[in-house]
Every structure is written in C-alpha cells, then in structure tokens.
Amino acid sequence: MRAAAEPRAVLRALIRLYPRDWRKRYADEMSAMLSGVPLTPASILDLVAGAIDARVAPQPFRGSDPADPPDKEKAMFTNMMKRCSLGPDVTPHDQWLGSTVMLSLTVVFALVYVLASHVYRGNELVDALGIMAFPAAMLLAMPFTYLKGHSRTSQAVIVGGCLILLIGASIVAARI
Amino acid sequence: MRKADSDKELDDFGRFTEPAMLILVSLADGPKHGYAMTEDIAEVADVRLGPGTLYGAISRLEARGLIEPLKSEDRRNPYRLTGLGEKALRARLASLEAIAKAAHRRLARA
Numbered sequence: 001m002r003a004a005a006e007p008r009a010v011l012r013a014l015i016r017l018y019p020r021d022w023r024k025r026y027a028d029e030m031s032a033m034l035s036g037v038p039l040t041p042a043s044i045l046d047l048v049a050g051a052i053d054a055r056v057a058p059q060p061f062r063g064s065d066p067a068d069p070p071d072k073e074k075a076m077f078t079n080m081m082k083r084c085s086l087g088p089d090v091t092p093h094d095q096w097l098g099s100t101v102m103l104s105l106t107v108v109f110a111l112v113y114v115l116a117s118h119v120y121r122g123n124e125l126v127d128a129l130g131i132m133a134f135p136a137a138m139l140l141a142m143p144f145t146y147l148k149g150h151s152r153t154s155q156a157v158i159v160g161g162c163l164i165l166l167i168g169a170s171i172v173a174a175r176i
Numbered sequence: 177m178r179k180a181d182s183d184k185e186l187d188d189f190g191r192f193t194e195p196a197m198l199i200l201v202s203l204a205d206g207p208k209h210g211y212a213m214t215e216d217i218a219e220v221a222d223v224r225l226g227p228g229t230l231y232g233a234i235s236r237l238e239a240r241g242l243i244e245p246l247k248s249e250d251r252r253n254p255y256r257l258t259g260l261g262e263k264a265l266r267a268r269l270a271s272l273e274a275i276a277k278a279a280h281r282r283l284a285r286a
C-alpha cells in the first residue's frame with residue numbers, strides 16, 4: 001500500500017512544479033493519465049522539463065469553459081509580450097551581483113571538483129559533474145538577472161529543474 | 177519553396193513541433209484523451225511521448241485553436257481536432273509529401 005502511495009506522492013510533487021493556472025487546467029487529466037502507469041526516470045525528467053517550459057513559456061489558456069472571458073486571455077498575452085519585449089528590469093547592481101555569484105560559485109565548484117577528483121580518482125561521474133560546474137554556476141546566478149521579477153517558486157522550479165536535468169545528463173554521460 | 181499560411185501554424189512550436197504534429201495525426205480519426213493519444217502515437221509512429229512533452233504540445237495546440245477539449249464526465253478530458261487544426265495538418269502533410277517526392281526524385285537520379 002505504502003509502495004503504491006509513494007509514486008503518487010512523487011507525481012503530486014512533480015505536478016506542483018507547474019504554475020497554478022496550468023495546474024488548474026491540466027493537473028487533473030495528467031494525474032488521471034498517469035494513474036496506474038509506473039513513473040520512470042525518463043518520465044520524471046520529462047515532467048521536470050515540462051514544468052520549466054510551462055513557467056518559461058506560459059500559454060494563454062482557452063479553457064473548456066465557454067464562460068472564460070476572452071479579455072482576460074488578451075491581457076495575459078499582452079503582459080507576456082510586454083515582458084518579452086522589455087526583458088527583465090536588470091540594474092547595474094543586479095548585473096554586478098549576478099556576475100559575482102556566477103564567478104564565486106564557479107571557483108567554489110572548481111575547488112570541489114579538484115578535491116573530489118583527488119579523492120575519487122578516475123571516477124567518471126565526478127568528471128561529468130565537473131564539466132557541468134560552469135553551467136550550474138550560471139543557472140544559480142539567473143535569479144539576479146534573467147529571472148529577476150519572477151516569483152520565488154518560478155525561480156526555484158526553473159533553477160532547481162535545470163540543475164536536476166544537468167545532474168541527470170552527468171549521470172547518463174558517466175554511464176555511456 | 178513558399179509555405180502556405182496554414183502550414184505556418186506549427187512554426188513557432190520549437191521542440192514541440194513534432195509532438196504537436198503527431199497529436200494532430202492522432203486526433204485525425206476522432207477525439208482522444210491523453211493516454212489514448214500516447215498509445216496511438218506509439219503504435220503509429222513508434223514514438224512514446226513523455227507526459228511533460230505531451231501536455232506542452234497540447235497546451236500550445238489548444239492556445240492556437242488547433243484542438244479543443246470536449247466535455248467529459250471523468251477526469252480524462254478528450255480532445256478533438258478543430259477546423260483550423262485539420263487545415264494545418266493537411267497543409268503540413270502536403271508540405272512533407274512535396275519534400276518526400278523531391279527527395280525520391282533526387283535519389284533516383286543519383
């Protein structure tokens with residue numbers, strides 16, 4: 001019973017990564033579709049990638065309810081276009097902060113990599129994770145620049161999700 | 177080669193272009209819900225769409241009015257192709273057929 005409940009809890013947690021509007025529209029049918037289907041590592045990664053996409057490129061929902069006001073949809077689309085055309089409101093201070101975080105984390109990750117490769121000599125996973133150190137530092141600096149103005153949840157999902165994908169890619173690379 | 181306007185509907189789908197096309201093909205013979213689409217696409221195209229990819233493509237198709245949800249008693253919402261979706265699918269298939277014919281002609285000459 002417990003074994004069956006755990007994958008459902010994982011699925012609920014994964015669906016919570018999606019934005020609220022998206023969940024309101026698709027969560028029920030996605031849960032129904034996945035009920036009784038085993039959650040594989042590939043489908044978990046696909047759901048994480050889908051959640052990142054839903055937050056980075058939100059779609060204007062038409063909804064199945066004909067009472068949905070079309071103006072609301074237009075306003076949402078207009079807001080999206082505005083955000084795309086104007087970009088994030090990044091000040092020189094934010095750029096400085098973002099660059100500092102990125103460079104500091106790159107140095108920290110490089111030192112961790114040197115230490116780990118000394119301790120776990122010849123370990124391919126350590127080498128693969130080492131290559132991912134710079135993109136990981138870039139991702140962790142994004143809340144100060146590209147992701148500025150997004151909600152903390154969106155920032156956590158986008159950065160956390162991308163980090164999970166990087167770690168997944170490292171594990172795959174180490175096994176090839 | 178100049179694209180017909182109705183063939184441009186899927187142009188800005190990025191990595192969702194192929195899944196969206198497969199969903200349109202799957203809905204061409206009648207409404208289906210997510211699980212039925214996944215199984216149908218696996219059978220027809222030998223591609224199993226992940227849940228995130230499937231709903232990423234469904235949300236784009238629905239937002240552009242190429243598919244629409246039907247009322248359902250249970251949680252598994254079926255979708256059907258709209259007139260615009262059918263037009264886009266026909267245009268994309270015609271474009272692919274033209275490319276395939278050109279490729280066959282060239283291979284025959286080689």
